[in-house]
Amino acid sequence: MLAYAVRRILATIPVMLFVALFVFSLLYLAPGDPAAIIAGDQATPADVERIRASLGLDRPFLVRFGEWLWQIVHGNLGTSIFTNLPVSHMIAQRIEPTTSLMVLTILFSIVVAIPLGVVAAWKHGTWIDRCVMVLAVFGFSTPVFVLGYLLAYLFALRLDWLPVQGFTSISQGFVPFLRSLALPTIALGLIYIALLARITRATMLEVLSQDYVRTAKAKGVGQRAVLFVHALKNAAVPIVTIVGIGVALLIGGAVITESVFAIPGLGRLTVDAILRRDYPVIQGVVLLFSFVYVLVNLAVDLLYTVFDPRIRY
Amino acid sequence: MSSATTRSGFASAPELADVLPPPRQRGKVMTFVRRNPTIVAGGALLLIMILIAILAPFLGTVDPTALAPAKRTREPSAQFWFGTDMLGRDVYSRVIYGSRISLIVGFAVAALASAVGTFIGLISGFIRGLDTVLMRVMDGLMSIPSILLAIALMALTRASVQNVIIAIAVAEFPRVSRLIRGVVLSLREQPFVEAAVASGTRMPMIILKHILPNTLAPLMVNATFICASAMIIEASLSFIGAGTPPIIPSWGNIMAEGRALWQVKPYIVFFPAVFLSVTVLSVNLLGDGLRDALDPRLAKRL
Numbered sequence: 265m266l267a268y269a270v271r272r273i274l275a276t277i278p279v280m281l282f283v284a285l286f287v288f289s290l291l292y293l294a295p296g297d298p299a300a301i302i303a304g305d306q307a308t309p310a311d312v313e314r315i316r317a318s319l320g321l322d323r324p325f326l327v328r329f330g331e332w333l334w335q336i337v338h339g340n341l342g343t344s345i346f347t348n349l350p351v352s353h354m355i356a357q358r359i360e361p362t363t364s365l366m367v368l369t370i371l372f373s374i375v376v377a378i379p380l381g382v383v384a385a386w387k388h389g390t391w392i393d394r395c396v397m398v399l400a401v402f403g404f405s406t407p408v409f410v411l412g413y414l415l416a417y418l419f420a421l422r423l424d425w426l427p428v429q430g431f432t433s434i435s436q437g438f439v440p441f442l443r444s445l446a447l448p449t450i451a452l453g454l455i456y457i458a459l460l461a462r463i464t465r466a467t468m469l470e471v472l473s474q475d476y477v478r479t480a481k482a483k484g485v486g487q488r489a490v491l492f493v494h495a496l497k498n499a500a501v502p503i504v505t506i507v508g509i510g511v512a513l514l515i516g517g518a519v520i521t522e523s524v525f526a527i528p529g530l531g532r533l534t535v536d537a538i539l540r541r542d543y544p545v546i547q548g549v550v551l552l553f554s555f556v557y558v559l560v561n562l563a564v565d566l567l568y569t570v571f572d573p574r575i576r577y
Numbered sequence: 578m579s580s581a582t583t584r585s586g587f588a589s590a591p592e593l594a595d596v597l598p599p600p601r602q603r604g605k606v607m608t609f610v611r612r613n614p615t616i617v618a619g620g621a622l623l624l625i626m627i628l629i630a631i632l633a634p635f636l637g638t639v640d641p642t643a644l645a646p647a648k649r650t651r652e653p654s655a656q657f658w659f660g661t662d663m664l665g666r667d668v669y670s671r672v673i674y675g676s677r678i679s680l681i682v683g684f685a686v687a688a689l690a691s692a693v694g695t696f697i698g699l700i701s702g703f704i705r706g707l708d709t710v711l712m713r714v715m716d717g718l719m720s721i722p723s724i725l726l727a728i729a730l731m732a733l734t735r736a737s738v739q740n741v742i743i744a745i746a747v748a749e750f751p752r753v754s755r756l757i758r759g760v761v762l763s764l765r766e767q768p769f770v771e772a773a774v775a776s777g778t779r780m781p782m783i784i785l786k787h788i789l790p791n792t793l794a795p796l797m798v799n800a801t802f803i804c805a806s807a808m809i810i811e812a813s814l815s816f817i818g819a820g821t822p823p824i825i826p827s828w829g830n831i832m833a834e835g836r837a838l839w840q841v842k843p844y845i846v847f848f849p850a851v852f853l854s855v856t857v858l859s860v861n862l863l864g865d866g867l868r869d870a871l872d873p874r875l876a877k878r879l
Binding site: 278279280281282283285286287290293294401402404405406407408409410413414417421428512513515516517519520523534535537538539541543546549550553554557558561 | 717718721731809813816854862865
């Protein structure tokens with residue numbers, strides 16, 4: 265197990281290196297020559313050349329990549345072109361709403377989707393099953409901003425139950441915090457719910473047809489225990505895998521959701537950075553999100569043995 | 578209007594009455610409809626959207642970019658079916674013309690990502706030496722969430738429909754290459770491929786005659802899902818201002834422009850939203866139906 269964990273962790277290094285290389289190339293290839301900008305309009309080509317040399321921009325690509333990586337490893341993500349603040353500082357300021365939104369959405373989706381999938385598999389072929397599958401298709405087809413506006417219009421503008429926009433920090437009370445994130449969570453969660461409900465249903469269908477489930481039923485185990493204890497436990501590995509992979513959908517969706525609901529998180533930061541072409545910020549956010557995504561999936565891989573002790577590495 | 582030419586197979590489809598075979602064969606058509614309701618429903622919806630895109634100038638539209646400052650933010654009425662936006666442009670015309678961008682981007686990304694993905698997948702499946710390197714690179718690309726990857730690429734380039742297509746295709750093709758590589762790896766061990774190798778068939782012929790035809794079913798199913806996903810990503814990119822240039826009416830752009838006013842004039846956002854959802858739904862239905870019909874193994878898994 266330990267050997268596997270070490271091997272699995274080592275295997276993420278080339279992936280992370282590639283992501284870093286990609287993100288670095290982004291800045292490298294970005295239009296606009298920083299040396300020319302710093303030198304100003306009056307500068308001669310010789311001046312620009314001197315500034316370029318003093319910034320180290322004339323050195324080979326790989327040397328610059330190495331130095332950039334060294335800085336990243338030490339937590340230095342560079343400085344924003346627009347605000348002149350360190351990127352890591354800007355990210356730290358914006359991380360709470362995004363983390364809250366994502367964690368809430370994952371919890372909410374799991375709580376909703378897994379029972380839906382289990383029931384759909386149990387009532388396979390009935391109208392309940394069909395309803396869940398239709399919900400799943402709609403979930404895949406409704407872009408997060410469409411659902412976001414629909415929910416905000418209904419529950420905030422028309423019914424006035426929840427705040428229309430904005431974010432309330434958890435430090436200002438748990439209930440206002442939940443109220444401010446309720447609609448974004450549902451909007452962001454639908455596609456994730458669709459994904460999880462589908463995979464849960466499919467895996468449960470497979471598991472429910474196995475002999476040990478029949479044995480459990482035959483010896484008189486209650487329906488609920490068969491479904492949620494015997495069967496679901498063995499369906500856990502594929503479901504958990506999709507929970508991990510689906511985080512990519514959530515990250516992309518969070519960027520959009522935060523725009524719809526005016527939540528001052530990393531998504532807003534990304535959108536603002538794009539509109540201002542603030543490359544160091546774009547770089548930092550892409551790097552951070554990808555890193556989180558890789559780590560989540562690493563954790564999922566390592567958790568397999570917890571869910572299924574038969575898996576030995 | 579490249580969509581008209583590329584999709585002319587659909588566009589010139591004859592009327593339903595002409596399609597329906599003589600009564601003796603009608604039973605077969607009905608059987609197909611009954612057995613594949615999702616393919617028929619999705620296909621019909623998509624066909625309607627394609628027709629709308631092609632026939633946009635004849636559907637009672639006006640110039641979707643014509644400004645009319647005197648007629649700003651009019652509510653939907655007999656004259657302006659979907660109302661007007663904050664610059665006085667007719668939202669109905671913009672939404673109808675906007676369908677072109679979504680469909681072009683959806684189909685183009687599906688085609689491009691499938692082609693590039695198949696190519697990389699074949700190389701990876703056949704050339705052992707390149708396999709590890711290629712798949713690590715694919716893993717790396719796949720570990721950047723697609724919308725973020727597309728955003729990052731769009732930040733590098735000028736906003737244009739072409740660049741949007743390329744950016745989304747780059748985000749989507751690694752999954753295709755993984756899929757094709759998997760199919761190739763399982764196919765090369767099959768007796769019929771071994772027999773072809775043993776009888777001296779050259780590699781290009783084996784790929785063309787034995788491998789490619791067998792990748793077609795999963796590839797087509799996958800292409801429909803890429804198409805749906807590309808439409809959503811295009812709209813999302815345009816919505817946050819990193820997609821199709823604002824002068825071109827696309828559903829994401831219309832929604833982005835309606836954003837500032839949406840609490841007072843929600844219809845500007847809702848009309849393109851409904852069209853986008855229905856179009857994506859039609860493609861997803863088609864994909865689900867195709868998967869169930871073509872690839873029972875995959876259907877069981879999802």
